[in-house]
Amino acid sequence: MGSSVAAFAAFARLKCKIIIPEIVAPAKIAQMKAYGALIELASGDYADAMNIAENQVRGDPESFLAGDYPWRCEGTKTVGFEIADQIDVLARSRRCDRAHRKRHPDLERVEGVQRTDDHRDH
Numbered sequence: 001m002g003s004s005v006a007a008f009a010a011f012a013r014l015k016c017k018i019i020i021p022e023i024v025a026p027a028k029i030a031q032m033k034a035y036g037a038l039i040e041l042a043s044g045d046y047a048d049a050m051n052i053a054e055n056q057v058r059g060d061p062e063s064f065l066a067g068d069y070p071w072r073c074e075g076t077k078t079v080g081f082e083i084a085d086q087i088d089v090l091a092r093s094r095r096c097d098r099a100h101r102k103r104h105p106d107l108e109r110v111e112g113v114q115r116t117d118d119h120r121d122h
Helices: 002-011 026-034 046-058 069-103
Strands: 017-021 038-042
Touching (some): 002 017, 026 038
Parallel strands (some): 017 038
């Protein structure tokens, strides 16, 4: 996100200050600086950096806050729910498989066959 904001600001010839947590990878910081962005490192996480940015924007009517942190959090939560759902589906599938094996202990495996030729009546 920071590199995109820096790139668009450079394209529009706008000053750009990006506030990010200290945990951001040096390669990402270098990318933002390459577009001419001023970088301010914040101690803490992304939420802390966002709070600092929001407070600075409130005090400067000429500034604009660009960021997706509030929505990113929701997106991350959605991904978590999707993973949990897939794990549950996998667990249910394994339970069915075990139950099937109990009912048919002599059956070593089940194979499926799919037709590859086309024998349609014309």
